[in-house]
Amino acid sequence: MPTLQHQYDELISELKQISLLESCASVLSWDRETYMPAGGAELRSEQVSLLAGLKHQRATSPRLGELLDELSQADFGDEHSPQNANIREAKRDYDRVTKLPQRLVEELSRVSALSQHSWRSAKDSNDFAAFQPWLKQIIDLKREQAACLQKSDGTLYDALLDLYEPGMTTQQVQTTFKLLRDELVPLVAKIADSSTKPDQAIVTRLYDVDAQRQFSKQMAGEIGFDFNRGRIDVSAHPFCSGFGPGDCRLTTRYDDHFFNMAFFGTLHEAGHGMYEQGLVEEHAGTPMGTSVSLGIHESQSRMWENLVGRSASFWKHSFPQAQKYFPQALKGVLQDQFYGAINVAEPSLIRVEADEVTYNLHIMLRFELEQRMISGDLEADQIPEAWNETFKQYLGITPDDDTQGCLQDVHWSAGYIGYFPTYALGNIFASQFFEAAGKELGNLDEMFARGEFAPLKQWLNKNIHAKGQQYSASELVEVVTGNKFSAKAMVAHLKQKYGSLYQLK
C-alpha cells in the first residue's frame, strides 16, 4: 500500500519538523539559564514565544489531524510496532493539544508567568497570603484544563497526572504510595532512634570548586555520559536538556562547603543525559525516539545518583580518586566514613535536600494535597495548615514558616500540578530496573568496585532508552522486569542499605 506508506512518511517528516522547531526553543531556554545576560530576558521571552507559537500552529494543523485519523485506522502490524507506537503517541499529543481552547492555553501561560513572579517574592518574604490569590487562580485553571482532558473513566487529577506520566492512574499511584509509606514511616523512625550516626561534617568541609568540577565531570564520563555529544555548565537550578541526537546539555551548581550538591547533582543529570543520548537517532523527533515519561526519565537519574553513586561499591572504586582531588577535606577519612556521610538519613524540611529514605515522603505529602486541591476539597488558603499537619504526620517535624514549607517549590506557581508524583515514581521504577539488571548482568557491585559501569549503561540503553515510547511506563516496567509496577524492590533496597548503615534491628 504505497499511499499508506506515503502518509506515514508525511507524518514522520512533519513530526520531525515540529520536534526540530521545539529543539531550537530548547537551545534558547538552555542559554537563558546558563549564559544569557540579565538584559536579554525580554528579548528571550519574545523569541521563545514566537517559536512556541510556530510549533503550536504545526502541532495542531488540520492536515496533521487528518493524517493521524487515517493512519490510526490502518494496519501496521503488532500493537507495539514502531509505526503503531508513533501513530498512537502522536495522536495522543494531537488530541491533547487540540482539546484545549486557545484562550485557556494563553491564560495558563500568562497567569503562570505572573504567578511564578509572585511566588518568588512570597517565598523570599514568607508571605503566603500574597501568593494565595495566584495559587487559587492556578488551581482553577488547572481544574479547567483537567476538565477538558478528563477521560470518561478517569478523575480530574488523572487527567493532570497523565500529562507527565502517561497511562498512570491516580489509583495506581495511591496504592503503591500507601505500601511505601507504611514501610518508610517506621523506617525513618528507627533510623532516628539509632545510636549509630554517620559523621555528616565530612561532606561539609571545604571542597575546592574547581576540583569538584573536574571530579564530577570525570565520574559522569566514567559512568557513560558522552561529552563529545554533550556538556555540563552551571545554572541556579540544575537540569538536563536533550536538544536531539548528538547534543545533550547538563547543568549543575557548586557549593564549596557541601560535596553532595554538585557531585550527586551531576550524576543525577548525567543519568537523565544518558537516557537522552541513548535514544535511537533514526527515530529522533518521533515518539519512538523520545523518552516515555517523566517517571521513567527520573528512574534513570535516580539510579545513577543513588543506586550507583551512593553505593559502597561505587566508592570502593572512586574514593581513592576523591582523596586525590580533595586531599585536605578527605585527609584521614576512611572510605566507610565517607560512605556514611553521603548517606545520612534524617527528616528535613526541604525536598531537594532530602535523602534517599525521606525524599519519597516529601512527594507523598504533595501528591495528597494536590489531589485535594483539584477535587475541590482543599482551598488555596487552607494549604499551609494542611501542609504542616501532613508533614508532622509523615516526617515527625513541622516547618517554622511557609518558606520552609508549602512555599518551597516553584511547581504549583508554574502550573505543574500532577508533576510531583513522577519524582517518587522515578525512585520506584529505578529500583525495579536495577533489580532486573542485576539479575541479568550478575553482581553489579563487583563491577562498580572495578569501575565498570558500561554493562549497566548498555543494559539501560537496550532495555529502556532504545524503546522510546514503544510502551507506556507501566508496560515498560512489566516488559523489562517481568513484574508489575511496585515499590517492593525499593523498600527492600532501603531496608537493606539503611539497616546496615544504621545497624537497625
Next chain:
Amino acid sequence: MPTLQHQYDELISELKQISLLESCASVLSWDRETYMPAGGAELRSEQVSLLAGLKHQRATSPRLGELLDELSQADFGDEHSPQNANIREAKRDYDRVTKLPQRLVEELSRVSALSQHSWRSAKDSNDFAAFQPWLKQIIDLKREQAACLQKSDGTLYDALLDLYEPGMTTQQVQTTFKLLRDELVPLVAKIADSSTKPDQAIVTRLYDVDAQRQFSKQMAGEIGFDFNRGRIDVSAHPFCSGFGPGDCRLTTRYDDHFFNMAFFGTLHEAGHGMYEQGLVEEHAGTPMGTSVSLGIHESQSRMWENLVGRSASFWKHSFPQAQKYFPQALKGVLQDQFYGAINVAEPSLIRVEADEVTYNLHIMLRFELEQRMISGDLEADQIPEAWNETFKQYLGITPDDDTQGCLQDVHWSAGYIGYFPTYALGNIFASQFFEAAGKELGNLDEMFARGEFAPLKQWLNKNIHAKGQQYSASELVEVVTGNKFSAKAMVAHLKQKYGSLYQLK
C-alpha cells in the same frame, strides 16, 4: 489616513517578527561557535536551516510585497523620515531576496558549505589545486547571483559589493583605494627603512590567560560595552553577534604568548558590540534599528581597537593597570616602549595579523582580484600567481606557499565575494568619524588619558548608532562629518602617528 498607518503598522509588525526569527538563529549560531559539543553539528545545521527557511518564507511573502509596493507610493514626509527609511530599506531587502531564484539560493548554500569544507583541508595541506574546482563553482555562482541583482547603471561587482555595503559603488572604492595606496606604499617603505625599531618582544612574553581575560574585559567595560546587556566568550574566530536589544555577544581568543590577540580583539569586538547596544530599542527589528553597513560596523570596531586602543593617551590611563595584571611581563617596561611594541608596523603575510598601516594593502589586493574574478578576467587557476605578484607589488614580499597566501581566508570559499573591501572602508570611515568627533568634543587624547571614554561613546551613540539605516553609509559620513567619503583623514592619522613612532623624515 488611518488605512495607511494601519498598513505601515502591519509592515513594522511583520518586519519585527522576521527579525525575531532571525535572532533565534543567531543564538543558535553563537552557541555553535562557543559551547556546542562536536556531536551537535548535524542537528545544529538542521535547526539553522529550518529557521532560515521559515524566515525566507516570511521575508518573501506576497503580502509583504504588496504592503511595500503600496507604502512606497505613500507620503511619509521627508525622504529620511523614519517611516520612509524603514519602507525604503525593507523594500530593498525584499527586492533583493525575491530577485534570486530559489534554486540559486539553495545551490549557493549547498556549494558554499562543501567548498568551505574543501578549503579547510586545502589550506591545511597547502593544496590549492584541490580547492580550485570549488572556487571556480563559487565564482560562477556569484557571477550568476550578481547578474540577478545587477542594476542597469552598475557592474556585476557593484551588485556584490552592494550586498555588504549598500549604496557604495566599485568606482568610489577604487578611487579612494588608489589615493590610499599611493600614500601607503611609500609609507610602508619608509617605515621599513627606519632605523628606529620598537621592541615587539615585549608583547610576546608570557601573559597569563586569566589575567588577560580580566584586563580585557575590564577595559571593554571602561570604554562602554555594557556587560549587563552582553557577554564575552571564547571562539576560534572572534565575532560579535547582537541578538537584539539587551543581548549582544562578543567572542575572543587567547594566546598566552601574545598580548595583542585577545586585548585588541576584545576592544575590536566591543566596538562592534557598542554599535549593536547603541541601536534604538524602539526600532529594534526594523531598518531604523539596524546597523547600516558592514563598513560602518567595522568603523566602530576599528575606531575602538586602533584609534582609541592603540593610542598613546589610552595607555597613559591603562598602562599602570596593565602592569598590575602582568607584573612579570611588564616589569621594567616603560609606557612608551609598550606603546611602540603594540604598534609595530611591517609587511607580513597574514591579513588578520597585520598592523594598522599594512592592513589596508591586504584588502586592496583582495579587492583587485575579486573584481577580476567577477569580470571574468581572472580564472580560478590563475589566482595564486596573481596573488603573489600583487602582494609583492603592494607589500614587497611574497608568500612561500598558498596557505600563507591566497588560501588564508575563509571568505571566498563561503561565497563572500565583495565583502573584503568593507574592512578597509571601516578604517577609512573610522578616521573620518574620529576626526569629526574630535572637532566637536575637544581634545580626545586628554580625555582618554583620564580614562574618560563616555563622551566619544555618547557621540557615536547619537551620531551613528541611533541613526540606524536612516542614511546610506556614504550619506551618513557626509551628514556626520560634513565631508564626502575620503581616505584623507586616515592618511593624515597614519602619517602623523607612524611618522612620530618611527621618527620618519
